[in-house]
Amino acid sequence: MxxxxxxxxxxxxxxxxxxxxxxxxxxxxxxxxxxxxxxxxxxxxxxxxxxxxxxxxxxxxxxxxxxxxxxxxxxxxxxxxxxxxxxxxxxxxxxxxxxxxxxxxxxxxxxxxxxxxxxxxxxxxxxxxxxxxxxxxxxxxxxxxxxxxxxxxxxxxxxxxxxxxxxxxxxxxxxxxxxxxxxxxxxxxxxxxxxxxxxxxxxAGPTTGTSAAAEAAAAAARAGAARQPFPGAGFFTEGRESPVITAMGRRLVAEGCSAYAEGPGPRWTGADRASYAQWQRRLGFDGPDADGVPGRTSWDALKVPHTV
CATH class of the missing domain: 3.40.80.10 (Peptidoglycan recognition protein-like)
Structure with missing residues (x-):
């Protein structure tokens, strides 16, 4: 005791x-x-x-x-x-x-x-x-x-x-x-x-301390973090690479909307789109409004932290 x-x-x-x-x-x-x-x-x-x-x-x-x-x-x-x-x-x-x-x-x-x-x-x-x-x-x-x-x-x-x-x-x-x-x-x-x-x-081993990545994620959550502005639907096109996409993917995973076999990473992929479509459906969108391409309303609701 x-x-x-x-x-x-x-x-x-x-x-x-x-x-x-x-x-x-x-x-x-x-x-x-x-x-x-x-x-x-x-x-x-x-x-x-x-x-x-x-x-x-x-x-x-x-x-x-x-x-x-x-x-x-x-x-x-x-x-x-x-x-x-x-x-x-x-x-x-x-x-x-x-x-x-x-x-x-x-x-x-x-x-x-x-x-x-x-x-x-x-x-x-x-x-x-x-x-x-x-x-x-x-x-x-x-x-x-x-x-x-x-x-x-x-x-x-x-x-x-x-x-x-x-x-x-x-x-x-x-x-x-x-x-x-x-x-x-x-x-x-x-x-x-x-x-x-x-x-x-x-x-059986020693304590490890908080990793820099984990502490950064926690610090962002504690502070409410500055939010990433909506970059526009045209931003999310095949071949696009950006830390914004990684940050978005991590938020989708945190919200339980993940179609990722690995990652997420900085390149926009079909897994990103499928994961985002899950998020849109979670918010009540359907049909063409749940096509996996971010829109302003769903993006603001996701609260993607600023990447800079």
Missing amino acids: STPLSADAFVAALRAEGVAVVEVDGWRDHNRNHKGAWGPVNGVVVHHTVSSGTDASVRLCYDGYAELPGPLCHGVIAKDGTVHLVGNGRANHAGGGDPAVLNAVIAENYGDRPPTTHRHEGSAGAVDGNARFYGFECVNLGDGEDPWPAAQLDAVERVSAALCRAHGWSAKSVIGHLEWSDWKSDPRGFTMPDLRTRIAARL
């Missing part, structure tokens, strides 16, 4: 592990501590949001909704790997779970997986996970088809390793929501044993 990290120590641990951190305004005092204890903490629970888009998912996890007020986790892990901190203290993320699982996590003595859970919120004998676990929501629809970009999975690994390292835990202190509560399925799209293997390998 451990005392929860302070906000400053939490951020420092994440950045030391190479996490690109975005501090959402007000997160340091945003919690549900008036509803019950926060701590001692025993581990980390990984979730998926069942939502798409970074901005909307962060807002959802910060605010919550009528039946379940926010924060709904401590951090939201976007598809581009940035981690948006939305809460510090008790959060509505884990709910009730199985005491046998909690005991196995505390002892870190299970094999490939913790014991099968037979409890959930409201069931007899369930224990309060909101008091005992840090929670991270990963932006994903949770349908088994929405992709998990490498940058996002790397961030899940890093945030988990950061907290394990800070508290002296092993990778067995990291569980999925489906391993805690018997009516949950998240995270769906990768396995927790595989994630714990990755975390264990990372813990």
Whole structure:
């Protein structure tokens, strides 16, 4: 058992592990501590949001909704790997779970997986996970088809390793929501044993610090970044190369609109057009208005950061 990290120590641990951190305004005092204890903490629970888009998912996890007020986790892990901190203290993320699982996590003595859970919120004998676990929501629809970009999975690994390292835990202190509560399925799209293997390998080495690229992405998100003006539909033609196209592609990936097999890169390609068409359809455009060629309305909504 451990005392929860302070906000400053939490951020420092994440950045030391190479996490690109975005501090959402007000997160340091945003919690549900008036509803019950926060701590001692025993581990980390990984979730998926069942939502798409970074901005909307962060807002959802910060605010919550009528039946379940926010924060709904401590951090939201976007598809581009940035981690948006939305809460510090008790959060509505884990709910009730199985005491046998909690005991196995505390002892870190299970094999490939913790014991099968037979409890959930409201069931007899369930224990309060909101008091005992840090929670991270990963932006994903949770349908088994929405992709998990490498940058996002790397961030899940890093945030988990950061907290394990800070508290002296092993990778067995990291569980999925489906391993805690018997009516949950998240995270769906990768396995927790595989994630714990990755975390264990990372813990065997030193901390890495935040890469320049990751910190630049986080700094842009923190500042709201100057937006790239719409260059005009005629800009997006075959053979065009520009850092604007790379920046656009990265935003599309972050919003879950990706037809990229690799990249994105600076050259305008069919993958860019197909990805942008997904974004247009997300905004409600169809037919010729969702042809994959950027228009001013969809471009402004995408919030492409300035490249200079």
